[in-house]
Amino acid sequence: MTAVFYRGVTASYPRAAKSKGMYIFDETGRKYLDMSGGAAVSCVGHQHPRVVESLCQQISSMAFAHTAFFSNAPQEQLAEKLAAKFSDPGAKVYFTSGGSEANETAIKMAWQYWRAKDMPAKKKIISRTHSYHGNTLGTLSISGNLPRRRVMGDLLIDWPRIDPCYAYRYRQAGESRADYALRAANSLEEMIRRHGAETIAAFIAEPVVGASLGVVPAEKGYFRRIREICDKYDILLIADEIMCGTGRTGTFFAHEQEDFLPDIVTLAKGIAGGYQPLAATIARHHIHETFVTTGRGFSHGHTYVGHAGACAAGLAVVNVIDDEKLLDNVRTRGDLLQNELKTAFSDHPHIGDIRGRGLFRGLEIVADKTTKQPFPDEDNITKRLMKATMAHGLICYPGGGSMQDNLGSHILLAPPFILKPDHIAELIDKLRAIFSDVLGG
Numbered sequence: 001m002t003a004v005f006y007r008g009v010t011a012s013y014p015r016a017a018k019s020k021g022m023y024i025f026d027e028t029g030r031k032y033l034d035m036s037g038g039a040a041v042s043c044v045g046h047q048h049p050r051v052v053e054s055l056c057q058q059i060s061s062m063a064f065a066h067t068a069f070f071s072n073a074p075q076e077q078l079a080e081k082l083a084a085k086f087s088d089p090g091a092k093v094y095f096t097s098g099g100s101e102a103n104e105t106a107i108k109m110a111w112q113y114w115r116a117k118d119m120p121a122k123k124k125i126i127s128r129t130h131s132y133h134g135n136t137l138g139t140l141s142i143s144g145n146l147p148r149r150r151v152m153g154d155l156l157i158d159w160p161r162i163d164p165c166y167a168y169r170y171r172q173a174g175e176s177r178a179d180y181a182l183r184a185a186n187s188l189e190e191m192i193r194r195h196g197a198e199t200i201a202a203f204i205a206e207p208v209v210g211a212s213l214g215v216v217p218a219e220k221g222y223f224r225r226i227r228e229i230c231d232k233y234d235i236l237l238i239a240d241e242i243m244c245g246t247g248r249t250g251t252f253f254a255h256e257q258e259d260f261l262p263d264i265v266t267l268a269k270g271i272a273g274g275y276q277p278l279a280a281t282i283a284r285h286h287i288h289e290t291f292v293t294t295g296r297g298f299s300h301g302h303t304y305v306g307h308a309g310a311c312a313a314g315l316a317v318v319n320v321i322d323d324e325k326l327l328d329n330v331r332t333r334g335d336l337l338q339n340e341l342k343t344a345f346s347d348h349p350h351i352g353d354i355r356g357r358g359l360f361r362g363l364e365i366v367a368d369k370t371t372k373q374p375f376p377d378e379d380n381i382t383k384r385l386m387k388a389t390m391a392h393g394l395i396c397y398p399g400g401g402s403m404q405d406n407l408g409s410h411i412l413l414a415p416p417f418i419l420k421p422d423h424i425a426e427l428i429d430k431l432r433a434i435f436s437d438v439l440g441g
C-alpha cells in the first residue's frame with residue numbers, strides 16, 4: 001500500500017535506497033547501471049564527495065533566503081561562472097528549479113522583450129515537430145510531441161512548427177548533407193513568411209534533440225542558417241539545452257559545436273547533476289539591457305528562484321566538471337561508446353541508426369532496416385524495452401514517436417561523465433540480452 005500518486009498510476013517501482021558513482025541500488029540491494037543519468041541528469045556520478053560536502057555546508061549555514069529580499073553567494077558565483085562560459089559579455093542568468101520553468105522563463109522573456117520594444121504583436125513561438133520543451137501549459141504548447149500534447153485536449157496554444165533537422169528520416173535520396181541542412185533550415189523562413197515576422201517572437205530548438213528523437217544532432221550548417229534567418233526577421237533564437245547542455249556533448253554548451261550564438265539558452269538536468277533541482281535561463285546582454293533601459297523590467301518569479309542550496313550544488317557540479325577535466329572524458333569515452341555500440345549492433349537487424357555526440361547517444365529501433373519502417377504501435381516496443389532494461393539492471397531511456405505520433409522507438413544513453421571502458425562492456429552485454437528478449441535476433 002502506498003499514499004503516493006505515482007507517475008504511472010497503476011505502476012509499482014523498486015525503491016532507490018543508495019547510489020554511488022555509476023550505480024543505483026534499491027532497498028533489496030539490487031544494483032542498476034545508470035547509463036542515462038536518469039534522464040541526462042547525473043553528470044558527475046552519484047554521491048560525488050565534493051558536491052555532497054558543498055551542499056551540506058551551504059544548507060548548514062543558510063538553507064534558504066527568498067531572492068525577492070536577498071541574493072546569495074552560490075547564486076552569484078554560479079551565475080558568474082555560467083555567464084563567463086557563454087560567449088556574450090554581459091549575459092545574465094536567471095535560476096529556476098527545472099527545465100520546464102527554465103523554458104517558460106525563456107518564453108516570457110521573449111514576449112516581454114518585444115513588448116518592451118513596443119512590438120506587442122510579436123507573440124508566437126515557432127518550434128519543431130518531434131520536440132519536447134516541458135510540461136507546463138506554456139512549454140507543452142511549444143512542444144511538438146503529439147502523445148504528450150494529446151492528453152491536454154484543446155487547452156494548449158497551437159503555434160507553428162517546422163520539421164526538425166533529422167537526416168535519417170528526412171534527407172532525400174541523392175541529396176547532400178549540406179543541401180539537406182539548408183533545406184531544413186529554410187523551412188523556418190517559409191514559416192515566418194507565412195505568418196508574418198511581425199507576429200513571431202522567437203524560434204526554439206534543441207541543438208541536439210534528446211528524448212523526442214533519440215539523440216539527433218543537426219546537420220552541419222543548419223543552425224548557422226537558422227541564426228541568419230532569425231537575424232533577418234528580428235526573431236529571438238532560443239536554444240533548449242536542458243538535456244544536451246552542461247557538457248553532455250563534449251563542449252559546455254551544445255551550440256558551441258554548431259557555430260552560432262542563441263539569444264537565450266536554457267540549462268537544467270546536468271546543471272546540478274541531480275543533487276538539487278536547478279535550471280538556468282541565460283539571456284544575452286541585449287535582452288537584459290532592454291528590460292533595464294526601457295524601465296519595463298522583467299515580470300516573473302517563483303518562490304525558489306536562485307535557491308541557495310540548489311545553486312551551491314550547481315556550483316560544485318560545474319567546478320567538478322572543470323577541475324576534473326570531465327569534458328575530456330566526455331569526448332574520448334563518447335567516441336569509445338559510439339565505436340563499441342557500432343561494433344556490437346551495426347549488423348543487428350533491428351538497429352537502424354546509432355548516433356549522437358559525446359556521452360549523448362541514441363539507437364533507433366526499426367522493424368525493417370531498408371525501409372526504416374518502425375514496429376507497429378501494438379507491439380509496444382518502447383514499453384517493453386523500458387521493462388526489460390530495468391529487469392536486466394540497466395537504467396537507460398527508451399522513447400517513442402521518432403517517426404510520427406507514437407510510431408518509432410529509440411534508446412537514449414546519457415551516462416555520467418565518469419564512465420569507464422568496463423561500464424561500456426557491461427552496457428553492451430546487457431543491451432544484447434535486452435534486445436534478444438524484446439526484439440529477438
Ligand SMILES: Cc1ncc(COP(=O)(O)O)c(C=O)c1O
Pocket residue numbers: 039098099100101103132133134135206210211240241242243268269
Ligand atoms: C529538451 C528538454 N526541455 C525541457 C524539458 C523539461 O524539463 P523538466 O522535466 O525538468 O521540467 C526536458 C525534460 O525532459 C527536455 O528534455
